[in-house]
Amino acid sequence: MEALRLQRDGGVAVLTLARPASRNALDEVLREELLAVLPRLSEDDSLRALVIQGEGGAFCAGGDLKGIGGARLDADGWRRRMARGHQWLKPLLALDCPIITAVDGAAYGAGFSLALCGDFLLVGPRARFCMSFLRVGLMPDLGGLPALCAALGPRRARELVLSAREVSADEALRLGLASEALDSDRLPGRALEIAKAFEGASPAAVAMIKNEIRHLTAGDSDDLLHREAVGQAVLFDTSAHRDAVDRFLNKKPAAFQWPRDRSGEQHDS
Structure with missing residues (x-):
């Protein structure tokens, strides 16, 4: 594979996004390999467990805006393109085993959404x-959006989405977004350590727990997507986009910019 590395260690799979030149943006090649x-x-x-991580100092910079800018699609074409993306997202969300996302670097846009797929979200000092x-x-x-609402509640989710900060x-x-914060050199090992622990857990019990939580929090995922x-x-299809x-x-500069406070820092509410 060109954009992904998949490694196995017993019952654990480690999936590495390997497009460092583009900060692991979800371009056409990466999406097709997923x-x-x-x-x-x-x-x-x-x-028994899946680890997702990024290579080269980034987790995932989100959608490939160069590719998006070059596409010439009408609204129905964009809808079909989005639905194709859901073809790899749905099996990820439906996994019966734990997912550990290890983020050290940018997790922007769809990259943030991907990080939120983790049952355990670990961060290094460079995580953004x-x-x-x-x-x-x-x-x-x-x-x-539903993942962020489930993690933080609607009010905090609205604040992060509408500020885009x-x-x-x-x-x-x-x-409470992240489970643990670690030094960069410890992050991959800790992610693998957590994943390996589930080799000793009951797969049936883990699956039942995950399915019940999905039922309680996600609603009708097909309808949401x-x-x-x-x-x-x-x-x-809008001129603003x-x-x-x-x-x-x-x-x-982007037309929309979240205002900074007088010290020059973004508000941390």
């Missing part, structure tokens, strides 16, 4: 989270 790998993992009865969608005239995708590793731990795809398709992508590609 589509090839994740359904296969979901059918592997020997899998941002629901950056409003900066480019879009709404959260890859299940990010950055969250540091320390704040992520304080908010369908509404997400339809809403995002409408927004992809096209202008935001043009600004990004031409290295101009």
